[in-house]
Amino acid sequence: MSQFAILFGGVSYEHEISIVSTITLKNVIKKGKIFIFCDAKREFYLIDEKDMKASFFSKCEYKKSEKLTLKQGGFYKKALLKEKRVEFDTLINLIHGKEGEDGTVSSLLDFFGIDYVGPRLEGSVISYNKEFTKLYAKSRGVNILKYQVLRKSDTRELALNYPVIIKPLRLGSSIGLSVAKDDKEFDYALDVAYEFDDTVIIEPFFEGIKEYNLAGVKTKEGYIFSFVEEPLKESILDFDKKYLDFSRSEGANRAEIDKSLQKDMQKTFISLYEDMFEGAIVRCDFFVKEERLYINEINPVPGSLANYLFDDFNAVVENVLLPKKRNISIDYKYINSINAAKCK
């Protein structure tokens, strides 16, 4: 039977989230699957399906699992005579945050020739850095909220009106994020955000702004979109709540919106996805304010792959269209022509 490998863990503030996310997906995906864990030291382990419990990792029991080496062509386990390749067809990158979403994992998988579901290098960098997301979205004709970028070395001068929301420039989830209504709160919010990144992004905070999430993917038969979710919010999700959010396999709140807004979201999704996120199941988080649609975030490795937004998630994950790789032939034409010239 053909099967998936799920890569999870990784060096990231969302390491634990990735474990929870993978345990959730284990029960959702029907196709055969194996589990490859990347620990805090960036060593890889092949985890038995029966060991896929959170405590197996938090108690460091995973260290008894078989260690793997990443080399050309895949992950290898030691064998008596020759290393043996771990067999799977397609890997699912489920490392959330930092190295899973900033382009590192995609670089590794591309370099070592592994087929995978997940964002590629450019899409990762564009979605992981929130300023780049803004620049990119704007270049694709998508509306963005205004924003200000501050670096740790800058004077703490706010160019927007209160209330504002302050986020580390490069983090996923809600880690390090706060809302500030005055100078004192702003100062504290900066302290918090700078704990996680030397650069922060600041946006106006609109109480009660409409939020909608839409997931989608390009397949051989065109785009498949999820239904639109209107996330239930208790002001802002804190990390604990967000953490639980990554373990969802059901219970999304279907948005009651008219067809034209839904079409608009799908059109905007395609503008952002096309020629940039091929190979990934992406969740776009939108705002609607005064009947205008804004992109808030592009999540190319959403919690448990946003499975709970699709009516038939298995049809989605089994049909992701992986981007073609360009073949670069190295023929030493120039060196040979120069050497030939020398011999004349």
Place this chain on the structure above:
Amino acid sequence: MSQFAILFGGVSYEHEISIVSTITLKNVIKKGKIFIFCDAKREFYLIDEKDMKASFFSKCEYKKSEKLTLKQGGFYKKALLKEKRVEFDTLINLIHGKEGEDGTVSSLLDFFGIDYVGPRLEGSVISYNKEFTKLYAKSRGVNILKYQVLRKSDTRELALNYPVIIKPLRLGSSIGLSVAKDDKEFDYALDVAYEFDDTVIIEPFFEGIKEYNLAGVKTKEGYIFSFVEEPLKESILDFDKKYLDFSRSEGANRAEIDKSLQKDMQKTFISLYEDMFEGAIVRCDFFVKEERLYINEINPVPGSLANYLFDDFNAVVENVLLPKKRNISIDYKYINSINAAKCK
């Protein structure tokens, strides 16, 4: 003696250029150095200094060299009992183009914990994709020439006036680049550029525009800048000429410009470099038109590291300030707190 490792070759249209560039640098760098070659199959080899000749690679003789494995902590060679780490202090990324400059190599080196001179992940992606360079430069307040992006699937409609210059979106050197003065030339230029990338960038072409190159790097003692070069141009450098250009160790044409333009270039260089290119020796290629300075390209792995632009290149390469890595601790706090809650 402390020493450098030079990583070169790589899967890229500039594979051969990288070999030439490394041979040049071999004679320039005074500190001890070793040579690590990445071949077309992405396998690594430790090359003896005496074998560092172009034909050694074009004739595939390098395959007799010792093969290396990239693992946590460095490159390893086989030994009788245990693999042995190849000893060096800092690696110089001298893989030009594609995987050397698009963020792949930086991801590998960061993931496997190797200190290196070269661009990091975000800087790579920003400088390798010419549209991202424009968006980025603009966000940093740096002037850019206007441009148009076309994808293979788009209608071939030009939004600029002739003459224009057409470039593959993601290539270094001058590969796939042409100037078009009319529709027929434009059509042909697109065919050429699409051979190398599914997206192209088009800019106005100004005959006789002033071009200047400035290289620089951040060190513990602040920035070191090269002198400004006004490259000698015979219309546009074709690939053969550019190829020879990568083997330069002397003979740059010092620009005769006034102090204020030089200061302006250095200031612009810093705007682009700060918090993005730390760790790399970068060459910025500028245009000056009607007394305005424009950024053309940011080269974070310039040919032979632009050694020929510095009066004392060894002082430069030995003092590159490598960016600090943020330490992410993984303590299973959340999983433990959830498990503790379960036990109550």
